[in-house]
Every structure is written in C-alpha cells, then in structure tokens.
Amino acid sequence: MKKPPSPKASFKNRTAARLASVQALFQVEQSGASASAVTLEFLTHRRQDVESGVSKFDASFFTKLVEGAWKNHEQSDEMIGGALKAGWSIERIEPVTRAILRASLYELLETQTPSGVILDEYLNITRVFFNDSEVSFVNGILNTIAQKIRSSAPPLKTST
Secondary structure, three states: OOOOOOHHHHHHHHHHHHHHHHHHHHHHHHHOOOHHHHHHHHHHHHHHHHHOOOOOOOHHHHHHHHHHHHHOHHHHHHHHHHHOOOOOOHHHOOHHHHHHHHHHHHHHHHOOOOHHHHHHHHHHHHHHHOOHHHHHHHHHHHHHHHHHHOOOOOOOOOOO
C-alpha cells in the first residue's frame, strides 16, 4: 500500500499550484489567450519549472484556480474595487497584483480552505514579486474582502 503524502508535502504542492496560477492569470490578461489555452501550456511546457523542488505539482488545483478565477474575474474585480480607497480603480493595480488578488479571491469564495491559510499563501506569493509596501496593500485588500465574504456573501456564479 502506498503511503499517503504528508500534510507538509501537500502544502508545498498547493503552494506551487497557487504561484503558477498567479503567473498563468497574468499571462491570460496580458496575452488575451484563453484561460484554457494558458492552463494547457503550463501543464505541457512549464510543469517542470513549477515542480522544481516540489515532489508533485497539484495540476487539478492549478487548473481549477486559473479557469475559475478568470471566468469570474469581472465579478472579483468589482469586489476588489469595493475594497480600494477612494480614487483607486482596479486598472491602477499592477497586473501581477491583480492576478494575486483574483486567484486568492476565487479560493476564498470557492474552497473550504481556512482564510488564514489563503491569506498567508498569497502574501508569501506577493513577497516573491514585490516589496513590503505591496505586501501590505494586498494584505489590506484581502483582509477586507475575507471578512465580508466568509461571513455573508454568496459564492461566485459558476454556471457555464
């Protein structure tokens, strides 16, 4: 019988999937390619890069994040816009930061993963790309939204 993966290994697998999903969402927005096409490209051509240092990349979770977050990005952007200070718009946010916020918001709305885990994961991903001021910005937006959606908001519309 095969030994089940340790919780730490699963965490790393999902961390890699989250990081890759942010990169894929950035590519979808910048290139205009479909989420499905970018997902397929990542899974066929970039998987080894994603899996370096990780025993196994969670491809299913990655696919769910990219396709779900992109499908619902307009609704997510409205929620993100509602958490911004007056005078700010979603367009003013860096494209990578938008990708981080969209992926994390989708996960907050559509999974049972604890909010604290989601926020920690995406703040660590933000640190890969940005300095502390951008991490603080993302933290503020995610905290505001997480408090609202985990207590009262309905999930994103996922109908096809």
